[in-house]
Amino acid sequence: MKNNQPLAQQQPPADALIIGAGFAGLGTAIRLQQQGIRNITILERSDDVGGTWRDNQYPGAACDIPSNLYSFSFAQNPNWSRSFSGSREILEYIHHLVNHFNLRQYIRFHQNVSNLAWDQDKGLWQATTTNGHVFSGRTAVMAQGPLSNPGWPGIAGLDEFKGKKIHSAAWDHDYDLKGKRIAVIGTGASAIQIVPELAKCAGKLTVFQRTPPWIMPRPDFTTPDWNKTLFRKAPVSQTAVRKALYLAHESMALAVIWNSPLTRFAERLGRWHLRKQVPDRWLRRQLTPDYRLGCKRILVSNDYYPALQKPNTKLITWPIDRISQHGIRTVEGIEHQFDCIVFATGFEVSNAGTPFPITGIGGRSLNEEWKRGAQAYKSINVSGYPNLFFTFGPNSGPGHNSALVYMESQMDYIVRSIRTIKSLKLKALDVRQSAQDDHNRSIQSRLAKTNWNSGCQSWYLTEDGFNATMYPGFATQYAKQMADLELKDYRLLAEEAASETF
Amino acid sequence: MAKIDLDNMLEKIKNTQWSLSDVDWDAPGAELITPEQWPKLKAFMADLMWIEHVGARAFAAMAKKAPDDTLRQIYTYFHAEEQRHANAEMALMKRWGMLEDGELPEPNNNLRLVIEWLDRFADDQPVYVLGTVVPMLEIALDGALCKFLLDTVDDPVCHQAFELINGDEARHLGVGFTVMEMQGHGKTYIELIRMTAQLMDPRLILGIASYFPLLNKMRDNIVEMGLPEEKLYEAMRKFEKIGGRTGDGRRNPWFQIIKHHGRFVVDRKKRFYHAPIDALVKVADVIPRKAFPAVPSWVKEITYHPTA
Known part of the structure; x- marks a missing residue:
């Protein structure tokens, strides 16, 4: 029988094998390159860079963090057109990074990793891709993104619907929405950006909400030309603005992460925003969250509430019973019929498993170990999986500040570790289980006091309520945690040593 | 009726x-409605539909105040299910030619008062106040009215619809009585103190002032329809029997209050109760429509169209 599978093709080992060409993967490559490490391979499953910002191009897609903070400190962009940039402009920024730092040479496109395994004898990570290629690296960096795979809801009858189905994270730009009867399932971060755009063109738009989010006013404005000129001519002014934005967001931790008088203040602000935009008492009641602010992701929008009140738009809060051939049946007994259902239902979150099998020392499976909730040392290393680094690993998620601020701390930690591995000629740098356990005991005890663990259901928590996602502190604390590579917390194996001595 | 595992119940509801x-x-089958029945049935169905609809709003309030997530989800479903009953009853009215296209039946003034009260104050009530009143309304009004309807109307589609509705109502009552027993677990003394404080709440007094006449009004409507009022009383006594089947249920002070109130309602000889309440019914009847504020928007959510 003829074997149609392509034969595995072995590539020479890289110093750093990076999985994913989004912000984290590209940023790590830039930092490595700046430290003189150029033997880098970046595996990208798609045909373009950008990760989340390449995939999330739905109408209205934008960032919830001001662009001057949602960008790399070492590659600031003076030309942001708005205070909160849209997805296309962020993607352009990523393309600019690739060109400016000449990163394309490292990227292998259409390489979708299906398996990652540690070869103890060779001291190499081997990544097998779905098209049969094998890439190896002395170190491996998981930069595949914590929110990179569309999450479909567990609603009965999902496959029965005969109309068009679109996921917010894989938008079909060829489908004409004008005049169509459209449903949006979900009212999270993507939905509240999509709804105002769809309300402009849909014949009928129905938004299905399970839990109302806390929504704050969005201080969005077009950047004046003088501002861009100032940033270009005096970059220090942009750094100062960035610092001010950073500190402003840091102060928000006091309202978002912990239950404090500032939480009450922020809740009042959210209710004021709602009252100001929604005059109808019943609709306001439907849109009022009944959980503590911060427990789920806080959203910002000025046009979501007004969009819901347009004549062609309706909010449905009845529980969904099932999806039928023609639409969505809700428990009040009505079948709401549509031409198209938009699933703004978020992503598959790897907080209780890995996106593909990862095998460590002695064949141990990380997916198995993380089944009851992911755990790592400082969010970045896992004991038994030497030379493997996670960006946005367990308990690294920010709730109040720019993800890129956290990411920079991780990237610098990775670069420091890889330099150490190279300079000390190490075969393996493996974090000690005891150090990992100590770290997690401390993290979990701090998490118990946060708003995320205050009783609501969110994607931050596993089904058992274990918080494997968020970092319980200020970004400044996180940066401090990541500032030092404490070798006493690691087991070091020299290149010449036999593997069994490890 | 055995005490219910609420997690299993939630799964059952979903399935x-x-x-x-x-x-x-x-x-x-629509032709089986006789010309004599038609006008009375129209008024009866309108009342029934509105009772389901205000019941729905009460469940919405209970969902906000539910002590745990399971009960919150159950009440959220019950809210929608009561709405479904109102929708189905409207669909029957439409089938029987009782509604013009897009027409919404007018609620009577007592119901109008209840709607107003629910809209303004229900969300502020402790879950156990509504949690005791709603089972009483369901067992008494829903139970008696539905039974009567099925005894009187031969239309098979009506029977089919009410088979589905009664299946839901059985679960609503099961949960209702279980929750009443759950409240009985609390220390009676503390509950009594808390309850006394709640009774002093003017919002609750307003609620009582709309609930009591509603029962008498419904009794009058039932008599008007030709249903022996004893059937309503039989249904109300079931509340006392089921609600008081366990020590926990009997220790719930709200159960005791509603039970004793029920005894007044079923005994017309208790003039000191009926005279003022009947007077309130008459007063409500003469309130001009214009005196009521605009109906809240949730009232307009009902529809007889199976699809939207």
Whole structure:
């Protein structure tokens, strides 16, 4: 029988094998390159860079963090057109990074990793891709993104619907929405950006909400030309603005992460925003969250509430019973019929498993170990999986500040570790289980006091309520945690040593 | 009726859903409504539909105040299910030619007062106040009215619809009585103190002032329809029997209050109760429509269309 599978093709080992060409993967490559490490391979499953910002191009897609903070400190962009940039402009920024730092040479496109395994004898990570290629690296960096795979809801009858189905994270730009009867399932971060755009063109738009989010006013404005000129001519002014934005967001931790008088203040602000935009008492009641602010992701929008009140738009809060051939049946007994259902239902979150099998020392499976909730040392290393680094690993998620601020701390930690591995000629740098356990005991005890663990259901928590996602502190604390590579917390194996001595 | 495991109940609720499209509203049988029945049935169905609808709003308030997530989800479903009953009853009215296209039946003034009260104050009430009143309303009004309807109307589509509705109502009552017993677990003394404080709440007094006349009004409507009022009383006594079947249930002070109130309602000889309440019914009847504020927007959510 003829074997149609392509034969595995072995590539020479890289110093750093990076999985994913989004912000984290590209940023790590830039930092490595700046430290003189150029033997880098970046595996990208798609045909373009950008990760989340390449995939999330739905109408209205934008960032919830001001662009001057949602960008790399070492590659600031003076030309942001708005205070909160849209997805296309962020993607352009990523393309600019690739060109400016000449990163394309490292990227292998259409390489979708299906398996990652540690070869103890060779001291190499081997990544097998779905098209049969094998890439190896002395170190491996998981930069595949914590929110990179569309999450479909567990609603009965999902496959029965005969109309068009679109996921917010894989938008079909060829489908004409004008005049169509459209449903949006979900009212999270993507939905509240999509709804105002769809309300402009849909014949009928129905938004299905399970839990109302806390929504704050969005201080969005077009950047004046003088501002861009100032940033270009005096970059220090942009750094100062960035610092001010950073500190402003840091102060928000006091309202978002912990239950404090500032939480009450922020809740009042959210209710004021709602009252100001929604005059109808019943609709306001439907849109009022009944959980503590911060427990789920806080959203910002000025046009979501007004969009819901347009004549062609309706909010449905009845529980969904099932999806039928023609639409969505809700428990009040009505079948709401549509031409198209938009699933703004978020992503598959790897907080209780890995996106593909990862095998460590002695064949141990990380997916198995993380089944009851992911755990790592400082969010970045896992004991038994030497030379493997996670960006946005367990308990690294920010709730109040720019993800890129956290990411920079991780990237610098990775670069420091890889330099150490190279300079000390190490075969393996493996974090000690005891150090990992100590770290997690401390993290979990701090998490118990946060708003995320205050009783609501969110994607931050596993089904058992274990918080494997968020970092319980200020970004400044996180940066401090990541500032030092404490070798006493690691087991070091020299290149010449036999593997069994490890 | 054994005490219910609420988690299992939630699963059961999710697995036994139905929708208006499951019923063929154009099937033969509408002609079985006699011309004599028609006008009385129209008024009866309008009242029934509104009771379901205000019941729905009460469940919405209970969902906000539910002590745990399971009960919150259950009440959220019950809110929608009561709405479904109102929708189905409207679909029957439409089938029987009692509604013009897009018409919404007018609620009577007592119901109008209840709607107003629910809209303004229900969300502020402790879950156990509504948690005791709602089972009473369901067992007494829903139970008696539905039974009467099925005894009187021969239309098979009506029977099919009420088979589905009664399936839901059985679960609503099961949960209702279980929750009443759950409240009985609390220390009676503390509950009594708390309850006394709640009774002093003017919002609750307003609620009582709309609930009491509603029962008497419904009794009058039932008599008008030709149903022996004893049937309503039988249903109300069931509340006392089921609600008081366990020590926990009997220790719930709200159960005791509603039970004793029920005894007054079923005994016309208690003039000191009926005279003022009947007077309130009469007063409500003469309130001019214009005196009521605009109906809240949730009232307009009901529909007889199986699809939207």
